[in-house]
Amino acid sequence: MAHxxxxxLISAENRKQRDWLEEDYAHLGRQLARRGLDIGxxxxxxxxxxxAVPSWGVGTGGTRFARFPGTGEPRNVFEKIEDCAxxxxxxxxxxxxxxxxxxxxxxxxxxxxxxxxxxGLFFDSMNSNTFEDQEGQRHSxxxxxxxxxxxxxxxxxxxxxxxxxxxxxxxGARSHTVWVGDGGNFPGQLHTRKxxxxxxxxxxxVYRALPDGWRLFIEHKLYEPAxxxxxxxxxxxxxxxxxxxxxxxxxxxxxxxxxxxxxxxxIVARLIQFGKLAGFHFNDSKYGDDDLDSxxxxxxxxFLIFNELVDxxxxxxxxxxxxxxxxxxxxxxxxxxxxxTSAAELVRAYVQAHIVDRAQxxxxxxxxxxxxxxxxxxxxxxxxxxxxxxMARMRAGGAIDPVAVYRSSGYRQRVAKAxxxxxxxxxxxx
Ligand code: LRH
Ligand code: MN
Numbered sequence: 178m179a180h181x182x183x184x185x186l187i188s189a190e191n192r193k194q195r196d197w198l199e200e201d202y203a204h205l206g207r208q209l210a211r212r213g214l215d216i217g218x219x220x221x222x223x224x225x226x227x228x229a230v231p232s233w234g235v236g237t238g239g240t241r242f243a244r245f246p247g248t249g250e251p252r253n254v255f256e257k258i259e260d261c262a263x264x265x266x267x268x269x270x271x272x273x274x275x276x277x278x279x280x281x282x283x284x285x286x287x288x289x290x291x292x293x294x295x296x297g298l299f300f301d302s303m304n305s306n307t308f309e310d311q312e313g314q315r316h317s318x319x320x321x322x323x324x325x326x327x328x329x330x331x332x333x334x335x336x337x338x339x340x341x342x343x344x345x346x347x348x349g350a351r352s353h354t355v356w357v358g359d360g361g362n363f364p365g366q367l368h369t370r371k372x373x374x375x376x377x378x379x380x381x382x383v384y385r386a387l388p389d390g391w392r393l394f395i396e397h398k399l400y401e402p403a404x405x406x407x408x409x410x411x412x413x414x415x416x417x418x419x420x421x422x423x424x425x426x427x428x429x430x431x432x433x434x435x436x437x438x439x440x441x442x443x444i445v446a447r448l449i450q451f452g453k454l455a456g457f458h459f460n461d462s463k464y465g466d467d468d469l470d471s472x473x474x475x476x477x478x479x480f481l482i483f484n485e486l487v488d489x490x491x492x493x494x495x496x497x498x499x500x501x502x503x504x505x506x507x508x509x510x511x512x513x514x515x516x517x518t519s520a521a522e523l524v525r526a527y528v529q530a531h532i533v534d535r536a537q538x539x540x541x542x543x544x545x546x547x548x549x550x551x552x553x554x555x556x557x558x559x560x561x562x563x564x565x566x567x568m569a570r571m572r573a574g575g576a577i578d579p580v581a582v583y584r585s586s587g588y589r590q591r592v593a594k595a596x597x598x599x600x601x602x603x604x605x606x607x
């Protein structure tokens with residue numbers, strides 16, 4: 178297995194941290210045992226947790242105003258895979274990489290697949306892109322894609338999605354994610370009902386072409402790049418569409434795609450109950466689709482989302498098989514550090530949700546003891562499970578402290594020399 182970082186460095190750094198970990202782990206173990214919980218089984222839960230990283234997340238992101246490139250930016254999909262391999266080596270919970278086409282279009286899919294597999298990585302959900310125009314593209318997506326009024330534009334968008342399926346098959350992917358920027362900036366610009374009907378018709382063709390065993394994920398979004406209405410604006414519309422399409426279609430929840438203060442954990446519970454939860458694009462936000470690091474702004478919301486997911490997991494809800502992906506834009510941090518710590522924040526919320534005393538919670542709910550029910554959840558959320566996360570990483574050959582090892586590895590400085598800065602200035606998320 179090709180490793181970017183020297184395994185000896187990881188064990189040496191872990192040796193420095195081992196004592197505090199063992200001490201804190203033993204203390205937490207006693208604390209949890211008093212609550213009837215076995216810390217060993219929680220380490221197994223942490224070690225089994227998987228989240229895919231977005232290929233577009235290892236480059237420095239930007240906004241519509243500007244993008245300030247970092248050093249050693251990956252210049253192509255192979256360098257993106259190298260960076261994803263470092264994240265996996267240290268964080269251990271991220272073997273899946275979600276590609277975006279055409280940003281990651283390979284010349285040779287087989288070569289790319291073996292390059293990734295030789296680094297312990299596989300390709301998770303494919304992502305199509307009909308929200309920007311490519312060089313030499315025949316029809317513009319300025320006024321939409323799968324819902325465009327012009328059949329030729331819709332055709333072009335369908336063809337692009339079919340291409341993503343073909344490519345994904347060669348790469349070993351098993352699902353396809355469709356997010357479209359289709360929408361309007363002014364009242365009257367779109368015929369709301371007809372636009373949605375056109376979108377569903379176009380997507381039916383993509384659905385029909387799904388390879389065996391694949392799933393289709395559609396992603397709703399309240400606004401941006403359209404600023405008055407979007408065709409797939411919320412979970413209700415998404416749910417209607419996936420019901421219309423069929424059993425292999427599911428609704429994907431990107432945390433940043435909702436109006437402020439929307440109860441996202443409730444949307445998650447609904448989609449679980451309706452058997453249509455695709456999974457997630459995890460990130461965090463204060464205002465809009467800020468694509469900030471997961472758990473950085475609203476960690477309690479993240480915990481409450483995992484509380485719904487773990488409740489369904491424990492109850493073995495039929496068809497419950499959510500795909501977890503990060504979808505973030507790293508404008509001011511080292512993307513590798515942000516993705517490692519964000520993956521850890523998801524494992525943290527997942528383990529804390531497994532600490533919730535669900536029998537006690539059910540009793541409080543039955544007796545409408547609102548305060549005790551809240552305190553039952555808060556007890557889990559306020560439990561510092563870091564020793565469990567670090568132990569799981571260490572036992573899986575990763576780092577007790579991924580950021581510390583990454584910084585002492587000098588990887589960023591090394592790739593900065595190997596990857597001369599590109600003259601690509603300008604704005605935009607990637
Ligand atoms: C849209 C989105 C979508 C991706 C893009 C990079 O906001 O969340 O999931 O295609 O970001
Ligand atoms: Mn997304």
